[in-house]
Amino acid sequence: MSDAQSQTALSALRIDRSAAPLKRQRRLRWLIPAALLLAVLVAVAAAVARRTPTVRVAEVREPLPGEQQTELSASGYVDSRRRSVIAPLIAGQLVEVTVEEGEPVRQGQVMARLDDRDARVVLDRAEAEVRAAGARLGAAQAQALNAERTTERTRNLARQGAVSRAQLLDVETAGRATLESLNLAKAQLAIARRAREAARLQLAHTVVRAPFDGTVSKKLANEGAVLAPAALTGTNLGGIVELVDLHALEVEAEVSEEQLSRIHTGQPTLIFLDALPERAFPGQVATVRPAIDRSKATATVLVRFQSVPQGALPDMGAKVSFLRQPLPPGELDAHGQPPRVPASAVVHDGKGDAVWVVKDARLTRQPVRVGGRVGDEVSLTQGPRAGTQVVVAPDPKRLRDGRRVKVETGGG
Incomplete structure (x- = not known):
């Protein structure tokens, strides 16, 4: 074998190493995206694990009196059957207000005075007119008496033929x-007296008196204000004070029209005032106003207190429970009964019954002892106190002691 042939054979036996870098580049081209994808997945999983869960909560609450007898409930406001804006009957300038807000007044008590100078001038003139009309009447009466005597004498003379028939006719005509x-003088005197009565009434109207016993709830005007009874513009429509009878309070509750068939006059109720939440006040349905509010599809039901509570004021928020039958006096107080929570808030696991309490945006598992079930709620003979927030329908996989959570707005 020649040298050239030997070199050719050796060349054929050599490994071509130029293909190896190409394969490595291809592997790296797939490994880098895969590693990046894995890193992203790990980061997402870590973020999900760290994310603060959102929970829906409800408050542990004390039971309300009469819940078992409640037919339906409605909200409303306290008002008074006698509530008026006191205004003068005439226009004028206010010179004195004799009462203040919160002051009790009696029927007929002076509450304000208007400037009465014009009214007094009118009355003085009317008094003078009465005197003048009286004087004219006196003169007319004297003339009439004299004419009557003259006529009688003339008739006697005419019968004797001493005067002619024409003279008698002239005397009778006179x-x-x-x-x-x-008669004219009498009518003028009557007119003058009526004018004097009107002037006296006008003067009396400058003094504003209380039309009924009540309490001044608002002061609407001060001295110097010019008032007009029928004013249609301006901030003051003629009112001086608002007077309210606090002994005639009632609740105006709004009830949807489809529920009206469940309400009747005289039906027993319980009234809960927002300002006095610890008490329930018995009442009864007075009447249902015969009108429907189109925009809200509701009717106004007037509910009267059996005894108006001390501290109740107009425009207080109120809730009314319409009962199937009256409650005995002993059942008006629900204090001492175990608190309640939604049944879905109680979890049952190997450790026993418990609820998840939310405090300062963190969870705490608190054991409870469940009493009876009342509708969608259960009573707790042992557990958190009323007002405590607990998770509704908790997910055990997402909740643990000490975990931070977000409270769902409007939850519970």
């Missing part, structure tokens, strides 16, 4: 004219 003047 007598009738005098009588008409007397």
Whole structure:
């Protein structure tokens, strides 16, 4: 074998190493995206694990009186059957307000005075007109009496033939004219007296009095204000004070029209005032206003207190429970009964019954002892106190002691 042939054979036996870098480049081209994808997945999993879960909560609550007898509930506001804006009957400038807000007043008590100078001038003039009309009437009466006597004498003379028939007719005509003047004077005196009465009434209207016993709830005007009873513009429509009878309070509750068939006059109720949440006040349905609010599809039901509670005021928020039958006095107080939570808030696991309490945005598992079930709720003979927030329908896989959570807005 020649040297050239030997070189050719050796060349054929050599390994071609130029293909190896190409394969490595191809492997790296797939490994780098895969590694990046894996890193992203790991980061996402870590973020999901660290994400703060959102929970829906409800408050542990004390039971309300009469819950078992409640037919339906409605919200409303306290109002008074006698509530008026006191305004003058005439226009004028306010010179004195004699009452203040919160002050009790009696019927007929002076509450304000208007400037009465014009009214007094009108009354003085009316008094003068009455005096003048009285004087004219006196003169007319004297003339009528004299005419009557003259007529009688003339008639006697006419019967004797001492005066002619024409003279008698003239005297009788003059007598009738005098009588008409007397009647006119009487009418003028009556008109003058009526004008005097009107002037006196106008003067009396400058003094504003309380139309009923009540309490001044608002002061609407101060001295110097010019008031007009029928004013249609401006911030003051003629009112001086608002007067409310606090002994005639009632609740105006709004009830949807489809529920009206469940309400009747005289039906027993329980009234809960937002300002006095610890108490329930018995009442009854007074009437249902015969009108429907189109925009809300509701009717107003007037509910009266059996005894108006001390501290109740107009415009207080109220809730009304319409009962199937009256409650005995001993059942008006629900204190001492075990608190309640939604049944879905209680978890049952190997450790026993418990609820997840939310405090300062962190979870705490608290054991409970469950009593009876009432509708969608259960009573707790042992557990958190009323007002505590607990998780509704908790997910055991996502919750643990000490974990931070977010409370769902409007939850519970």
